[in-house]
Amino acid sequence: MTATASPLHLRLPATSANLGPGFDALGLAMAFYLTIDAVAADDFHIEARGRNADLCGDAGNSLILTTYASVLGANGRPVTPLHLDLDNQIPLGMGCGSSAAALLTGVLLADHFGDIGWTDQQILEEACRREGHPDNVAACFLGGMTASSEVEGHVVTATCGKNLAWSFFVALPSASLATEKARALLPPSYSRADAVANVQNTALLVSAFALDRGDLLRTAMQDRIHQPYRMEACPLLPRLLPLAGSRGVLGVALSGAGPSVLVIAESGAADALPGIIRAAAGDPGLEIIQTTIAGGAFVQR
Incomplete structure (x- = not known):
């Protein structure tokens, strides 16, 4: 042209x-x-x-x-x-x-x-x-x-899930993390138990988004394949994971390879969540993007 x-x-x-x-x-x-x-x-x-x-x-x-x-x-x-x-x-x-x-x-x-x-x-x-x-x-x-x-x-x-009314928060630490470095932290193989657990949780996760079942996310967003190996490089994750299932938080996971953390919450909890996330992170200045699907x-x- x-x-x-x-x-x-x-x-x-x-x-x-x-x-x-x-x-x-x-x-x-x-x-x-x-x-x-x-x-x-x-x-x-x-x-x-x-x-x-x-x-x-x-x-x-x-x-x-x-x-x-x-x-x-x-x-x-x-x-x-x-x-x-x-x-x-x-x-x-x-x-x-x-x-x-x-x-x-x-x-x-x-x-x-x-x-x-x-x-x-x-x-x-x-x-x-x-x-x-x-x-x-x-x-x-x-x-x-x-x-x-x-x-x-x-x-x-x-x-699926384009019309869900959940609230989404991305907590952004100050330092970035290259995807190549994050992938290098992963092991070359996994146990059958870990693989099966992730298959089960992924099936639940897709169902949660397809059926508007936010109650499933606490279990469905648990991972044994990549997040445990990225904790040290993504220190915000272990601080925020315990929020899942309380105070309106439905689920927590790394966003991609990290270091940011995705928090999914009930829509009614949105106003209070930034303060809750910052308190859990121990960082009153933590940048948080509130967004939707x-x-x-x-x-x-």
Whole structure:
């Protein structure tokens, strides 16, 4: 496509993957966003606002633009320079799906400005392949609570829970944690007992979201596959896990690979929860994002 390609407007939600036991399989879209308006230009340029604007505005070191150019090159398309007007509300390196949103943005930009003509399924699978696992990307693209699996190179998904009235809180510690470092903490294998426990809890967790059964979350969000091994690198988690099942808190889990922690609560408990979370964390200045379940990516051509 030439430089006369129409502008592209994108809004992609933050995501929280795993939700406890659903390791690399479950993701939740949350209502704070990466928003981009893209137009063809003579040179690459990013005008960035919001969180981590200095990093997001670095056109020479942008995961969005690197992905965009890589997808175009792999599909034999010329690389049209872009001007991006970017507003980012997703914390970087905090387990809130910033890399999934960036990768999906790059793929969507390439499909549009390169006139590749992919279906939504092809866009999803390309972004999942580049991320290495489908949980965040699938939730970011489709919204709600999305379960996903990769089967012979194809991504199979199912989404539920978009209209739940639960309250969601993301507690953000001051230091970030790279996903690669978090994955390096995991063991190479697991016992049958741990694997079975996670299968059971994941089945309950999907049922909780599908059936609006918040009473299941205290049990359903318990994990034996990744959270026990990430406690030391994510010290906020052991402080907040005991909140589950009390004071209106339905469940607690790492958000993605951490270090942020996701707290799900009854809607009636929302006003009191920030203070309760800060007290449990022992940090009166702890940043907390209160949010809701989001729909999927919004694309306007």
